[in-house]
Amino acid sequence: MTVADIIKALPLTVIAAAGELSKPVEGGYVSDLLSNVMGFAKANSVWITMQGHQNVVAVASLANLSAVIIAGGASPEADAVKKAEAEGVVLLATDLPAFEVAGQLYGLGVRGL
Amino acid sequence: MSEQGLVLEFPLQGANFESAGEASSKIKRVLQQIGVRADIIRRVAIGSYEAEMNVIIHAYRGVIKAAIYPDRTEIAVEDEGPGIADIQLAMREGYSTAPDYIREMGFGAGMGLPNMTRCSDEFDIQSTVGVGTNIRMIFQHS
Ligand SMILES: Nc1ncnc2c1ncn2[C@@H]1O[C@H](COP(=O)(O)OP(=O)(O)OP(=O)(O)O)[C@@H](O)[C@H]1O
Numbered sequence: 001m002t003v004a005d006i007i008k009a010l011p012l013t014v015i016a017a018a019g020e021l022s023k024p025v026e027g028g029y030v031s032d033l034l035s036n037v038m039g040f041a042k043a044n045s046v047w048i049t050m051q052g053h054q055n056v057v058a059v060a061s062l063a064n065l066s067a068v069i070i071a072g073g074a075s076p077e078a079d080a081v082k083k084a085e086a087e088g089v090v091l092l093a094t095d096l097p098a099f100e101v102a103g104q105l106y107g108l109g110v111r112g113l
Numbered sequence: 114m115s116e117q118g119l120v121l122e123f124p125l126q127g128a129n130f131e132s133a134g135e136a137s138s139k140i141k142r143v144l145q146q147i148g149v150r151a152d153i154i155r156r157v158a159i160g161s162y163e164a165e166m167n168v169i170i171h172a173y174r175g176v177i178k179a180a181i182y183p184d185r186t187e188i189a190v191e192d193e194g195p196g197i198a199d200i201q202l203a204m205r206e207g208y209s210t211a212p213d214y215i216r217e218m219g220f221g222a223g224m225g226l227p228n229m230t231r232c233s234d235e236f237d238i239q240s241t242v243g244v245g246t247n248i249r250m251i252f253q254h255s
Pocket residue numbers: 034035036163167168170171172192194195196197203204208209210211219220221222223224225226227246
């Protein structure tokens with residue numbers, strides 16, 4: 001599965017790095033705590049969060065995550081979008097709450113273990 | 114005989130969240146150019162980011178150094194700051210003194226130091242209250 005496949009199935013808006021949608025998706029992780037993501041999210045995971053600032057982009061980039069989904073209608077900050085574009089970090093946004101995003105991804109076969 | 118190594122060095126400024134993580138990103142990029150294994154680079158990036166952020170969040174200023182050898186990468190982070198009174202307590206998962214405005218950005222899980230020990234092959238921390246903290250991590254390339 002790729003990020004593009006997820007975008008086809010869920011109501012996600014591409015906010016940054018539209019050219020990177022062929023990245024593989026091998027798992028999912030939900031957390032708003034950055035060090036928790038650093039420690040426990042696996043490489044090539046999609047990360048669901050309500051955080052929209054640029055440190056999220058740094059974490060996603062350094063931990064080799066395939067995309068960040070900013071859920072619950074939270075909006076990414078302008079410098080986060082700029083940084084994501086520069087670093088090729090896919091930023092997606094949705095009005096769906098985080099629980100619903102995770103559930104729909106699980107339905108597509110994305111796992112958290 | 115001194116070893117052949119590539120040394121990178123970046124200054125860090127406390128409370129500077131705009132460029133937070135940039136030093137670790139640069140180290141990561143150099144390791145990629147050298148052709149170090151992706152899973153090892155990821156571990157270096159995680160350890161170096163946690164140490165870099167701790168300077169930005171908890172200290173006044175510091176420097177992060179990466180020494181890249183054929184068989185390993187060493188990360189050394191030295192700061193001027195308040196230091197850590199009880200290192201054993203600070204190393205505990207979930208322990209954090211991060212203030213609220215920092216927590217609102219998603220920091221302060223109390224996971225940074227545990228992550229550093231987990232992702233590195235060797236980890237060393239020295240700290241003097243009122244002076245600063247030194248962290249050293251070694252990552253073997255195979
Ligand atoms: N460089 C440092 N200077 C002074 N105190 C530090 C430093 N690094 C860590 N500490 C102290 O140790 C505690 C634990 O650090 P740790 O990195 O594990 O968690 P955190 O930084 O609080 O949160 P997180 O890393 O999960 O965002 C910190 O809250 C702080 O009190």
